[in-house]
Amino acid sequence: MRLSKQPWKKATLTRLIFSLICIMLPMYILSAIMNNWSIRTLQSEISKSMTSQVSQYLADLEKEFQRIQTLQYDCLNDENLNRLAGIPESLDDIDKMQNILRLQQRLNAIKNSSAYIQDVYAFIPGIDKNVSAITINSFDRQEYVALMNSPLSFESRVRVVKNKLFLSVAYPFSLSGKREPLFLIAVELSLDKLEDTLQSMKNSADEGLILTSPQFTLSTGGDAAFDSQLVELLGKPQGKAGAQTVDINRNSYLAVTTSSDFFGAVLSKYVPEDAVFQPLAQFRRWFFTLAGIALVVIIVYSLYAYKYIHKPLTKLAKAFRKIEYGDFSVIIGHKQNDEFQYIYTRFNGMVEKLNSLIDQVYKQQILTQRAELKQLQSQINPHFLYNSFFMLNTMTRVGDYEQLEQFTNQLGEYYQFITRSSSDEVPLVKEVGHAKVYTDIQAMRFSNRIKVRFGELPPQTEHIMVPRLILQPIIENAFEHGLEKKRSNGLLCVSFEKDGDRLLLIVEDNGGQMDDLQAAALNRELNSHDGTVETTALLNIHQRIRMKFGPRSGLHLEAGEQQGLRVIMTIYPKDGGS
Numbered sequence: 110m111r112l113s114k115q116p117w118k119k120a121t122l123t124r125l126i127f128s129l130i131c132i133m134l135p136m137y138i139l140s141a142i143m144n145n146w147s148i149r150t151l152q153s154e155i156s157k158s159m160t161s162q163v164s165q166y167l168a169d170l171e172k173e174f175q176r177i178q179t180l181q182y183d184c185l186n187d188e189n190l191n192r193l194a195g196i197p198e199s200l201d202d203i204d205k206m207q208n209i210l211r212l213q214q215r216l217n218a219i220k221n222s223s224a225y226i227q228d229v230y231a232f233i234p235g236i237d238k239n240v241s242a243i244t245i246n247s248f249d250r251q252e253y254v255a256l257m258n259s260p261l262s263f264e265s266r267v268r269v270v271k272n273k274l275f276l277s278v279a280y281p282f283s284l285s286g287k288r289e290p291l292f293l294i295a296v297e298l299s300l301d302k303l304e305d306t307l308q309s310m311k312n313s314a315d316e317g318l319i320l321t322s323p324q325f326t327l328s329t330g331g332d333a334a335f336d337s338q339l340v341e342l343l344g345k346p347q348g349k350a351g352a353q354t355v356d357i358n359r360n361s362y363l364a365v366t367t368s369s370d371f372f373g374a375v376l377s378k379y380v381p382e383d384a385v386f387q388p389l390a391q392f393r394r395w396f397f398t399l400a401g402i403a404l405v406v407i408i409v410y411s412l413y414a415y416k417y418i419h420k421p422l423t424k425l426a427k428a429f430r431k432i433e434y435g436d437f438s439v440i441i442g443h444k445q446n447d448e449f450q451y452i453y454t455r456f457n458g459m460v461e462k463l464n465s466l467i468d469q470v471y472k473q474q475i476l477t478q479r480a481e482l483k484q485l486q487s488q489i490n491p492h493f494l495y496n497s498f499f500m501l502n503t504m505t506r507v508g509d510y511e512q513l514e515q516f517t518n519q520l521g522e523y524y525q526f527i528t529r530s531s532s533d534e535v536p537l538v539k540e541v542g543h544a545k546v547y548t549d550i551q552a553m554r555f556s557n558r559i560k561v562r563f564g565e566l567p568p569q570t571e572h573i574m575v576p577r578l579i580l581q582p583i584i585e586n587a588f589e590h591g592l593e594k595k596r597s598n599g600l601l602c603v604s605f606e607k608d609g610d611r612l613l614l615i616v617e618d619n620g621g622q623m624d625d626l627q628a629a630a631l632n633r634e635l636n637s638h639d640g641t642v643e644t645t646a647l648l649n650i651h652q653r654i655r656m657k658f659g660p661r662s663g664l665h666l667e668a669g670e671q672q673g674l675r676v677i678m679t680i681y682p683k684d685g686g687s
Contacts, residue, residue, distance in 0.1 A: 303327055
């Protein structure tokens with residue numbers, strides 16, 4: 110199965126970034142919704158606050174002026190005023206003066222009852238006097254007539270006469286207008302106090318208030334053209350007070366208006382939107398700052414994921430691809446002490462083990478091929494074959510049919526084992542049996558010169574699976590290089606020992622002089638890792654045993670007690686998985 114080229118680029122980094130965006134995007138959207146909702150709520154609350162302030166101010170002003178008007182109406186019943194206006198001819202000068210002074214006290218009490226009162230006047234045509242809380246002047250017919258021209262209503266209205274504001278009431282009030290009143294009481298309102306009150310309603314220097322009616326206009330600003338344009342744009346409010354936005358000279362203003370039937374006037378309060386919602390700009394800046402921080406977090410997280418997750422994964426994936434293409438020399442490193450370092454370390458260990466296993470399998474195949482070659486060579490070994498035929502001929506000529514039958518059976522078993530068994534491993538009992546057959550054949554051949562002692566294999570070791578042809582070649586080596594040279598008294602000993610968890614197979618002969626130095630040299634050749642050393646039968650067997658049963662197993666050569674070579678084969682069955 111072929112892997113697609115660089116499949117990891119389609120998943121890891123993109124999914125990590127996408128997952129972070131999916132986590133943060135709902136939070137960002139929710140924050141935006143909450144921010145906009147908070148701004149709208151705050152705008153609404155500010156508008157309501159301004160509306161409430163203006164309405165409350167105008168309501169308080171109406172109550173104050175209604176109280177003043179009540180005092181004004183009470184004064185209509187003043188006894189001194191009615192005497193002076195109704196029966197002036199019945200009073201002498203002293204009585205008139207006394208009544209005037211008592212009237213002044215009453216008017217002064219009214220004046221002092223409110224800071225909005227500049228002065229209180231009583232216009233009395235009968236005595237041709239204008240009596241105020243402070244002064245007594247001659248009757249002012251012109252001002253009297255102007256005040257008399259108020260709307261025909263029982264309620265007094267604010268009037269503008271000679272740039273002054275008055276609350277006036279006449280007695281008696283004639284609906285026909287044909288009869289002149291006996292007197293008129295006028296309360297002059299303090300323009301300065303009204304303007305001061307409007308100024309006190311300003312919460313900041315940017316705010317402004319306008320109290321306007323068809324007769325007068327009071328404003329906290331100094332721009333009459335601006336005030337006129339604003340009043341025109343706002344118009345007369347319908348019903349309750351309300352807030353609206355107007356644009357003047359490319360500037361937006363939040364304006365609140367409320368009207369008063371008592372004054373016949375409209376009170377307007379305005380403030381630039383920039384000034385009202387300036388605190389909200391801070392919220393917006395914080396929101397965009399947080400949005401920027403979130404974007405930076407995503408970028409930093411992406412770079413972090415790319416450096417510490419995506420790149421290590423890419424390096425690991427590329428290393429696997431090299432392994433896929435057969436490059437087992439790859440080694441990857443990681444500086445950080447994290448999970449990737451552990452994965453890389455295990456990966457390197459895996460590659461090292463793969464190299465070792467591949468090397469072992471390769472060597473095993475080479476050694477197996479050489480063993481098979483050696484086996485084929487032994488199959489067609491003319492020396493062994495000729496000797497076998499000569500023995501058959503001799504036994505036939507002398508009529509030794511009993512040994513002839515035994516010899517032919519052994520010869521058949523020998524060639525059957527080396528020609529028909531295709532398995533690389535056989536049970537130890539079969540390997541020992543094959544070696545026993547070969548030994549018996551050679552013992553029959555050299556019966557007058559060589560004696561053989563072949564021990565019994567421990568029954569508990571018979572099932573152990575071993576590489577083929579590991580014992581017979583050692584015995585063959587003993588005959589070829591030692592015992593064949595003996596003219597008499599040759600001895601071959603094959604024995605087996607079970608020592609704890611190890612099994613010893615010992616082959617010893619007395620075929621030649623062997624000292625410790627020669628044995629040590631042979632052992633060095635067996636344990637040499639130099640690939641240039643010629644692979645002999647003993648080296649082949651030694652390497653195959655170690656590959657099967659581990660480094661503790663193998664061959665060991667030493668000088669024997671019979672003045673020959675002693676070969677000890679050590680096998681640790683547990684190390685080989687048997």
